Amino acid sequence: MLILVFSPAHASPWEQVTQPSSQAPQSIGSYANGCLAGGASLPLSGDGYQVIRSQRARYYGHPDAIGFIQRLGALSQQQLSTHILIGDMSLPQGGRFSSGHSSHQTGLDIDIWLKLADEPLSQTQLAEPKPLSVVNIEQYQLLKNNWNPRHFELVKLAASDEQVARIFVHPVIKEKLCASEQASDRAWLRKVRPWWGHHYHMHVRLKCPQDSRHCKPQAAPPQGDGCGAELASWKPQPKPAAPKAASVKAKKKSPKVMPEQCRQLLAVNGR
């Protein structure tokens, strides 16, 4: 009998791990090359939030991430009369996904959809939710019919949380946030960073927890609200006639070395 084994091109051993480790919570390594000891699972629903696509089992995180989502959910319910939809967090012991993300490895990255669920979604809708984009990608413009002033409030609430280090949104969304905020209250905008892809969800990145001594933080974002020249530089420019041969040559990247503590975690799991 022929047995076909599904083996994705970039299979990750971390996806075979089904439970958090029983150690004290620790985020290890960097956001895009690390792992998570003593992770916690986010209850699939709570005040003001629901987890989508729970069948993918990516609802694990450092306890700081669980606490953050519960705080933001409660605020969304109280102040915005809605539920936030929680997408990918981390695998039970963090590490690399086989597809979709290079970060989310240390239990500190959280995708939150921009689709606001004023009525909680049903189980069927939660399993296969339909995203809501707020950007016309081709035209590099906000989709005004999909944008809601509560999106502004939601990003601001998240960015104002002490534990949040950065929030990634599509540059067009950042432009809208920059234009909507008053002159006197712009400090939170510094944490909101433009990045491609984030037009139907925002990606919240928490700071390294204080007692995670092997956690590698990212440098702080540049000073200022990031609304000027840097943001303008994201706007697509007309393509130059012919690229120079030298600049086309891709730099060879050396493979990342996994932190020793993560190799130990995998070894305990027999991977």
Ligand SMILES: [Zn+2]
């Ligand atoms: Zn993300």
